[in-house]
Amino acid sequence: MNDSYEFRTVTHFTAGAEGQPGQRVFFLQVGDETGHISVRLEKQQVRALAQFLRTVLDDLPAPPQSDAQPVPLREPAIAEWVVGQIAVGVAEAEAEVVLVVDELLPDDDDDDDGLDEDIDLLDSEGDGARIRAHIDVTQAARFVATSDELMTRGRPPCRLCGQPLDPTGHACPRLN
Numbered sequence: 001m002n003d004s005y006e007f008r009t010v011t012h013f014t015a016g017a018e019g020q021p022g023q024r025v026f027f028l029q030v031g032d033e034t035g036h037i038s039v040r041l042e043k044q045q046v047r048a049l050a051q052f053l054r055t056v057l058d059d060l061p062a063p064p065q066s067d068a069q070p071v072p073l074r075e076p077a078i079a080e081w082v083v084g085q086i087a088v089g090v091a092e093a094e095a096e097v098v099l100v101v102d103e104l105l106p107d108d109d110d111d112d113d114g115l116d117e118d119i120d121l122l123d124s125e126g127d128g129a130r131i132r133a134h135i136d137v138t139q140a141a142r143f144v145a146t147s148d149e150l151m152t153r154g155r156p157p158c159r160l161c162g163q164p165l166d167p168t169g170h171a172c173p174r175l176n
Contacts, residue, residue: 057137
């Protein structure tokens with residue numbers, strides 16, 4: 001089991017990627033004055049988190065600065081673990097977002113009894129590692145800008161099916 005982290009005063013919150021388009025490894029970094037953690041996640045998770053934060057920002061007071069510049073990864077970006085679930089809560093009174101990132105755990109079919117349990121993701125304690133971070137609106141806006149810039153550096157989409165184009169070719173399912 002990996003360590004869990006709580007960041008109440010976040011000074012660094014970003015996503016980034018290393019490698020060539022089509023073979024990039026994506027990272028999420030969160031940190032404060034004492035240090036930071038890097039975890040690995042999927043491109044779709046970065047995109048989904050940014051899209052959700054964009055909708056959350058519409059409901060919160062505007063950040064004091066309007067220039068939401070992308071935030072680079074801190075080097076070296078070495079993943080402590082792989083991200084499974086991401087939960088987001090909003091503390092409107094504090095105008096902040098509470099981000100909970102859980103470690104991806106291997107499936108254990110022996111424990112599956114077929115029952116769904118109602119679990120509060122923001123307060124439950126699992127067996128894996130967890131990051132809980134309190135993000136202000138400026139940091140959320142910068143994450144959205146970083147994600148937007150990160151997505152533009154990927155492979156261009158096929159104009160017919162939307163799947164990424166490979167330099168070696170693309171077998172578009174819409175041409176069948």
